[in-house]
Amino acid sequence: MKWTRKLLAGPYLIWMAGFILIPLGLIFYYGLTDSSGAFTLENIMAITDPQRANSLWRALKLALISTVICLAAAYPLAMILKRIAKNRSSLIVFIFVLPMWMNFLLRTMAWQVLLDRNGVINNVLGFFHLPRLNIINTQTAIIFGMVYNFLPFMVLPLYNVLMKIGNDVVEAAYDLGATKVQTFFHVILPLSVPGIISGITMVFVPALTTFVISNLLGGGMILLIGNVIEQEFTFTSNWHLGSGLSLVLMVFILISMALIAKYDKEGEGGAF
């Protein structure tokens, strides 16, 4: 009995080893060695190169801005969805998640067409004799793309966590003298922290590492750390440098996750 149960875990162990641990080990190997196979920290220290450091800084900045915009947009939406009838709110969530069913590249390229100097938006603005927007190939365009692509990942966890907060708890807060604003800050917000955390994680990490959005909407001029790493693997074929920079990026992701987790623990019960 025990033996067969252990056997069931087999496929997952093989998966973990073959597709997670071994590739990770290879990244570590390539990242910490040079082309002759000797140990070196050069690939890691390469981040101190001003251009690469800038691309990392830019990626952190854009990912952070996108995450904040997603959170600011998704939270009120999730609050509204909580108020309306369940069958209607499910439909609205469905519509918000619908773009995820389409190809990621296609969606991002659509933004290229929309934001282009002679694109749809500028044609419409021109028709009304309004000044044209010049945002394609700028950081703003990249933020547009990030928010558009990652918003559903913020909406879903927030919606789920808010729907789980019982109406009776909210009524109890009113009953005990809290205003609607006090009820929000002392009861609803603290109880939704788990949803906020997973939303932030699911937006911030892919936004930090993306290179497709910045390629398509940045016109290849705005390099994020993801683009720099991609180029090391594709154009210059320097796997050692690419892996080294990936490790650096991983450290930054771990640091940001640790910061969030720390806030989460402090946030618990710290309503007042």
Next chain:
Amino acid sequence: MKDVLIDLRNITKSFDGTMVLDDLNLSVKENEFVTLLGPSGCGKTTTLRIIGGFVTPDQGQVIFEGKDITSLPPNKRPVNTVFQKYALFPHMDVAENIAFGLRIKGKSKQYIRDKISYALKLVNLDGYEHRQVTSLSGGQQQRIAIARAIVNEPRVLLLDEPLGALDLKLRQDMQYELIRLKNELGITFIYVTHDQEEALTMSDTIVVMNQGYIQQMGTPEDIYNEPENAFVADFIGDSNLLDGMMIEDKLVEVLGARFACVDTGFGTMQPVDVVIRPEDVELVSPGEGTIDGVVSHLIFKGVHYEMEVTARGFEWLVHSTACFPVGTEVGIRVDPFNIQIMNKPVDDDEKAVGNGEMD
């Protein structure tokens, strides 16, 4: 005569076109334990939520000490609620839950600390300040919910089936606890339940409700001994509900036999409903009672035997400490004082309204 604290005047409320409360009038006096009792869907919880401020009536007024509070939101009302499913804040420990209302009001730390320990003593959960509420049992959570409400010193405590989720033994213990609490705090309790035993045990006044109408209001003794209509008689306790014919004052014909009773003023030859409580049916030797029958069922219930006696085609429910085996021929006798006569409802609508409304 104590002062009237809460006055519900002509309250009407419907949800999605369904009438839940129809022209309800109810007065609650200071320091009274009032129970709203009725089957699910009778409007008792809606009434409580209207007093709490969670539901706005379509028509009518809620008067509190002479002031109209109908449009006042829950956080401005001098009442607190103990919710059916406790509704404790899961992200706070016991002390933080109890302190919630006081912190909102900006009370001092010392005041809050004293209040918490006072409230925990009151509900017999001394030393539970820093427990997580999710680690407590249902009964303990309910006590915390009560403590959280009473530290705010409400004039009225609203309790919405607070014992519904507890097991029988705990429920009985909590009934005594609530009576003790009410006496120690000296505040008004408005209690909602569908459990007639809870209502009889705890209340000063019971309000029996059905289909949005008050069927009868009175002391537990009144409600039990003098039900005003068949619904109340049937809902409160077990009863034998029979069709009868009022022959004249103090004489009623049931199942073709004439029983002496004490009721007057029902006219002559009027069809009436007759209620006889099972413990009021005396079993005697055949021929010595008003009608004869045969014991058809016998169950030992601990305190008494529960028997069914078939007499003239009717199954009489009888509670007695004496045991009559199945098949025994018995006579049935009822003390005139124990026969309760009620007017028959004219139609279904009136059945819901009950006779009490017409008095």
